[in-house]
Amino acid sequence: MKIVTIIGARPQIIKAAGLSRAIKNNFSDKIEEIIVHTGQHYDQNMSEVFFEELGIPKPNINLNVGSGKHGEQTAKMISGIEDILINEQPDAIVLYGDTNSTLAGAVAASKIHVPIVHIEAGLRSYNKQMPEEINRIMCDHASTLLFSPTKAGVENLVKEGFKLDNIAPFNSDQPGVFHCGDIMYDNSLYFSELSDKKSSVLQDNKIKAGGYVLSTIHRNDNTDQPERLSGIFEAILELIDVYGLDFVLPLHPRTEKQMKVNLSETLQKRIEEEVRLKLIPPVSFLDMIALEKNSKIVVTDSGGVQKEAFFFQKPCVILRPETEWVELVACGAAKIVGWHKEQIIDAFNGYMNTEQIDFPPLFGDGEAGKFMCEKMLESLG
Ligand code: UD1
Ligand code: UDP
Numbered sequence: 487m488k489i490v491t492i493i494g495a496r497p498q499i500i501k502a503a504g505l506s507r508a509i510k511n512n513f514s515d516k517i518e519e520i521i522v523h524t525g526q527h528y529d530q531n532m533s534e535v536f537f538e539e540l541g542i543p544k545p546n547i548n549l550n551v552g553s554g555k556h557g558e559q560t561a562k563m564i565s566g567i568e569d570i571l572i573n574e575q576p577d578a579i580v581l582y583g584d585t586n587s588t589l590a591g592a593v594a595a596s597k598i599h600v601p602i603v604h605i606e607a608g609l610r611s612y613n614k615q616m617p618e619e620i621n622r623i624m625c626d627h628a629s630t631l632l633f634s635p636t637k638a639g640v641e642n643l644v645k646e647g648f649k650l651d652n653i654a655p656f657n658s659d660q661p662g663v664f665h666c667g668d669i670m671y672d673n674s675l676y677f678s679e680l681s682d683k684k685s686s687v688l689q690d691n692k693i694k695a696g697g698y699v700l701s702t703i704h705r706n707d708n709t710d711q712p713e714r715l716s717g718i719f720e721a722i723l724e725l726i727d728v729y730g731l732d733f734v735l736p737l738h739p740r741t742e743k744q745m746k747v748n749l750s751e752t753l754q755k756r757i758e759e760e761v762r763l764k765l766i767p768p769v770s771f772l773d774m775i776a777l778e779k780n781s782k783i784v785v786t787d788s789g790g791v792q793k794e795a796f797f798f799q800k801p802c803v804i805l806r807p808e809t810e811w812v813e814l815v816a817c818g819a820a821k822i823v824g825w826h827k828e829q830i831i832d833a834f835n836g837y838m839n840t841e842q843i844d845f846p847p848l849f850g851d852g853e854a855g856k857f858m859c860e861k862m863l864e865s866l867g
Contacts, residue, residue, distance in 0.1 A: 487867040488518045489603070490571060491580040493545070494526030494563070494587025497670075497790045499533060500771055501582045501605065503540040504669035507676070508855030516863055519543070522570055524563045524587040525550040529739060531768040539684075539770050540677065556586060556617060563590030571600050578603050578630070578866045582669075583789075584622035596628040596658065601866055605669060605858065607632035608639025609810035616707070630656050631865065633858050635668035635849060638812050654865045662865060666857045667850015670790060674797045675852040677775055685776035691764055693732050695780035698764075699725070700795075704738035705787040707825075708805060712748040714825035718805055719749065721830035722763065722785070723756055729838065732762045733785075734777060736769045783837050785830070792820060799845045801837040803830060813848050 493502050502521065509517045523545035527533045537544055549566035551559055567590055571579065579595040580603045581588045588604075595602050607626050611619050626632060626643065634640045640663060644650065648663050656662040688695065701722065708714050722733050737745075745754065757763060769777065775794070778784065784795035787805040792814060795802040802820040814820035821833040837843075 487516060487578070487863055488520070488574065488576045489578050489580050489862070490520045490522055490574055490576045490600075492522050492524065492567065492587055492591035493582065494524035494551075495583075495585040496527050496532050496536070496768075498582040498585065498587060499523075499527075499536045499542065500540065500673060500790070501669050503536070503542045504672040504676075504855040505580065505605070505858065506542050508672075508859050512856055513859045513863070516867065517859060520547075520570075520574055520576065521545040522567065523548040524566070524590065525552055526559070526563075526585060526587050528552060529768070531770070532739065535770045539772055540673075560586045560590050560593075563587060564594045567591055567594035568598065571595060571598060576600060578862060580605065581625055581629075582606060584609070584618035584625070586617070586621065588625050589621040592625040592628045601630035601657070602628055603631045603633070603858070603862060603866070604629040605633050606635060606639075607663070608634035608641075608643040609636070610639075610642045611808045611810050613808055628658060630658050630661050631861060632661055632663045633666045633854075633861075634663065635666065635671075635854070636811070636813055637665060640665045656865050662861070664857075664861055666861075667852075667854035668793065669854045669858075670793060671797055671849035672852050672854050673771075674775065674794055677772060678779070678798075681772040681775035681779070685770075685772045687769060687773035687776050688780060691734060691766060693734060693764070696782055698732035698734050698781060699783050699785055700777045700781040700791075701733055701735045701785040702738065702788045702791050703735070703741050703786070703805060705806065706740070708787050709738075709741050709744040710748070711825075715744065715748045716750070716753055717825045717827045718830065719753060719757060721827040721834075723760060724827070724831060725834055726760060726762045730762070731782065732764060734764045734766065734781075736766050736774070736777075738768060783834065785834070793849070796820065796845060797849070799843075801840070801843055803833045803837070805830065817844050817846055817848075819843055819845055
């Protein structure tokens with residue numbers, strides 16, 4: 487079986503490590519994988535670093551599309567992916583998550599009838615202002631095999647008319663929907679020990695296990711609106727004052743750029759002068775795992791980081807008005823707060839005063855990649 491895997495943004499590169507590892511370890515005689523990087527993310531620390539440290543095969547092709555307006559960026563990707571699919575004639579295309587690279591793969595493949603395998607299917611924020619919500623809905627509805635990491639994801643698909651009878655042969659009119667666990671849980675388990683051995687990120691940044699908060703911000707909703715970005719940083723500065731904890735914030739390039747545009751000079755100065763607020767460049771995945779495992783609380787608008795906080799049993803304050811990972815909130819391990827200073831502080835205070843939080847097993851057994859390969863071979867091989 488020949489598959490073309492599309493990656494482009496940071497989280498997709500990390501997710502792809504899970505499937506590539508399953509192929510290499512269990513199915514190397516049965517599945518040939520061709521990796522195509524759209525070039526959506528291109529900085530060394532947003533892309534290349536992950537190939538080296540996670541042992542992902544280097545992309546066979548890089549479209550080098552780069553940044554741009556949604557339509558412009560997606561169109562270039564569609565055109566590049568279409569040529570590759572025509573050339574390679576794969577049995578399926580594998581798409582991850584909900585970025586513009588995902589959508590481009592779905593459009594290109596569906597037009598020329600290449601079956602689509604969507605990993606992380608069924609997730610919904612029910613907020614169509616998010617570019618990701620449109621991308622994931624469109625991708626799901628063009629897919630032949632839908633692998634959902636959560637029960638809520640499967641339920642969302644059923645609400646949208648997908649059937650669970652799962653009778654092969656599958657096609658885009660009669661797709662297969664599988665609840666299979668989370669490929670990122672596979673990765674977090676797999677790389678956790680290596681991170682313990684290799685990462686020196688705590689020493690490098692002079693922080694102590696349990697003595698800091700890990701934070702990431704990159705959603706366009708937060709970075710591109712001055713009021714929201716300011717609310718988040720005001721809350722962080724106040725929490726540092728109250729608790730005397732360090733805040734470590736690996737800065738997404740989008741955020742670094744938008745902070746200069748959207749924060750007042752006074753606020754930028756306060757941020758610069760606060761030594762306990764450590765703004766650092768994006769870190770490698772092994773460093774990120776170390777930062778997550780040793781943090782006290784995680785404050786983030788990232789989908790992936792929300793979940794990894796949960797995997798490593800850390801409470802999470804979600805800087806968004808909703809989440810696709812509703813289970814985290816339902817079990818009390820995460821709180822949705824949006825961008826309002828007071829709500830962020832309230833939620834944070836709540837976790838500082840909470841002793842016991844439950845982290846039930848919600849994301850599978852760490853073998854989602856293997857399960858997906860088996861299903862692909864059964865139905866598309
Ligand atoms: C994208 C995804 C988002 C995902 C995120 C993961 C879409 C619509 N959004 O958002 O779902 O959560 O990736 O990180 O696909 N930039 C650089 N260097 C890079 C990459 C980006 O400087 O290597 C800067 C550019 O100014 C660019 C901006 O970041 O315009 C935004 O990048 P883009 O890929 O368009 O969206 P993200 O915000 O990264
Ligand atoms: N991540 C990383 N280094 C960083 C920030 C994030 O390796 O500096 C990892 C993180 O552990 C998770 C993924 O990137 O696996 C999440 O990506 P991001 O937050 O960019 O996107 P999202 O998950 O929100 O789409």
